[in-house]
Amino acid sequence: MKTRFARVAVCAAISIGIGGAAARAAVQGAPRYTVAQATEKPEKTTGQGEGVVRAVDADERRIMITHGPVSGPLEMSPMTMAFRVAPNVDLSSLSKGMKIKFTISRDAKGLYVIEDVRPEKP
Numbered sequence: 001m002k003t004r005f006a007r008v009a010v011c012a013a014i015s016i017g018i019g020g021a022a023a024r025a026a027v028q029g030a031p032r033y034t035v036a037q038a039t040e041k042p043e044k045t046t047g048q049g050e051g052v053v054r055a056v057d058a059d060e061r062r063i064m065i066t067h068g069p070v071s072g073p074l075e076m077s078p079m080t081m082a083f084r085v086a087p088n089v090d091l092s093s094l095s096k097g098m099k100i101k102f103t104i105s106r107d108a109k110g111l112y113v114i115e116d117v118r119p120e121k122p
């Protein structure tokens with residue numbers, strides 16, 4: 001269990017780094033945009049994947065998943081990691097060993113969040 005959470009910490013650190021770089025690039029590029037474009041809401045970047053639930057932490061609203069490749073605008077290699085879960089996702093419908101399809105996004109801090117979970121029909 002200790003090893004698993006260490007890996008999660010590394011994953012989170014990497015995503016924060018990417019988010020920071022993107023934020024800096026946005027600030028540097030800002031003068032090139034018109035006012036109308038700059039005030040537009042940035043489109044949410046999401047990715048789709050499939051995986052198996054390894055653990056559900058209802059108190060922290062996190063789930064551990066072994067997932068395959070995540071595709072879409074937001075991509076990720078196969079791995080086992082913990083995700084934070086959006087408030088609209090019903091965690092009581094998930095249990096250890098369940099096969100799922102999911103949608104993830106990256107929040108303003110660069111952390112991954114599960115936006116939607118669909119149990120895979122057997």
Ligand SMILES: [Cu+2]
Binds near residue numbers: 077
């Ligand atoms: Cu991952």
